[in-house]
Amino acid sequence: MLYYIHGYQSSPTGEKAILLKEELQVIPITYQESPPQDLVISKCLSRISETIAHDQQVILIGSSLGGFLAASSALTHPTVKQLILLNPAIIPPEQDLTTIKDMPLRILQDMRDPRLFQEKIPAAITILRGTLDDVVPDEWILRFAQAQDATIQLYTDDHRFSKNLHRLPDIISELI
Secondary structure (H helix, E strand, O other): OEEEEOOOOOOOOOHHHHHHHHHHOOEEOOOOOOOHHHOOHHHHHHHHHHHHOOOOOEEEEEEOHHHHHHHHHHHHOOOEEEEEEEOOOOOOOOOOHHHOOOOOHHHHHHHOOOHHHHOOOOOEEEEEEEOOOOOOOHHHHHHHHHHHOOEEEEEOOOOOOOOOHHHHHHHHHHHO
16 A cells, blocks of 8 residues: 655645545555644654554655655554655754754654664665755765665755656656
């Protein structure tokens, strides 16, 4: 089953989620009911876990914060067979969190998970990277990809994949 995990400023009813649902029958996961700034990472991971618990062949598509949540979920769910991560916001352990803007420090602290750089996720991982992304630094993507032996596909696009948004279903369908 295909699931989509949206980013920090998005929702399961955002444009990307609706497009993927219509084109690929992806199930968008509702991992929070509160405003983004009130999000609690452990609660988000619990809701994702509950959603995918009874599926034996899980493919998670995660965008930005959703990429972090997808990767974290895959660490503890061996039924996750594949990750497709769109500009994943996976923070290296030594990153100075005070340099990151537009997100509460409390959430950033909860997103720092050294296991994502130390333990092998038992799933195939493909990262779709927008080369014009000004939110997630290239270094974060490269560090995570190296740690996980992930494949990176580069696109001349921004953090949201604005230019390639309507191509995403085709790009993703070639990966699954």
